[in-house]
Amino acid sequence: MGEKGEVFLARVIVLTSGKGGVGKTTSAAAIAAGLALRGKRTVVIDFDVGLRNLDLVMGCERRVVFDFINVINGDAKLNQALIKDKRNDNLYIFPTSQTRDKEALRRDGVERVLDELKENFDYIVCDSPAGIEHGAITALYFADSAIVVTNPEVSSVRDSDRILGILASKSRRAEHNLEPVDMHLLLTRYSLERAKKGEMMSVEDVKEILSIPLLGVIPESESVLRASNTGTPVAFDQESPAGRAYLDAVARFVGEQREMRFVQPERRSIFRTLFGRA
């Protein structure tokens, strides 16, 4: 996709949701890790200025010296702020400032930094703050692709719908009449068992309401908390259900066909179907 035969000209992916606490940072870390595992040079940027957490989830909180805002303001060079992941050579973390506020994300500055990163990476993964204010809008503005992180729950689905509207009208691609941002649904914290009992909206329900292609379903899993406890992107835990689900999602993102897991119940005998617990 690069012009003049350049090897790198990164695609910008934003992880966004509107609602907080649905798993944006966990998903950004996991997807970036998954891309890096596939040999793609990937940087994951924290846009949540003032509420920095990507560094903790990625396990590099003690290595932060300079941040995104320092680079935007010209106080540090890009290579001084980027943190190279110790587990994968293709993966870099770009932490944000914990002390500044969101207004420090000047759009022209962000654009300049992204343009510089595009020369050196295949994928730029942007971890958006919650909300629809300046920080979140800046995070999604430059996106080529958006991964909308949604829980099967009414407020999350409604906020995702709102974000989809914003992507379609306020992103750079929308404002400049370019090809629209390509949007993907990532359903997180899914419980097949509860959906089967009718206690939780199903994958199909959420897909039908939001009507964007489904990138993946991440099951509610204890491995997610274990991963953040230890500062490991959950995709590096390839034994865990959530880790495998994220790796599947990444495979689909780069164009591979993968069957959805954790959306169909395992087979049961007739006896269990009739008398077993649902």
Place this chain on the structure above:
Amino acid sequence: MRLLDLLFPERRNSAVIAKDRLKIVLAHERASRNAPDFLPALQKDLLGVVRRYVEIRDDMLRINVGKSGDTSLLEINVEIDGAKRAPVRNGPATHPAPPPRPVPVFEADGPAPWVKPS
């Protein structure tokens, strides 16, 4: 127990309720997302006019912008079920409507008022 569920169907499950509620609220929100920004002012004015005749609450007058084929439609729904006739012709004091304009009176079979009598 599945067998018991069949014999005693439980109340409507909550996931279905969630989906139905979302569909309704999102249909409204998506419609108003691309709506022109004069709609709130228009609604306020229309409420003033309607209230000269019947007492209605704000939420009983709804404005939607929709599409039917290639035509954009401005849809105004006024619910007057159970609404009382307005006691005063000029409506409630919260939003005083302008006094009605004088309406020209026509004679049933006579000439139009702008025709000079010969």
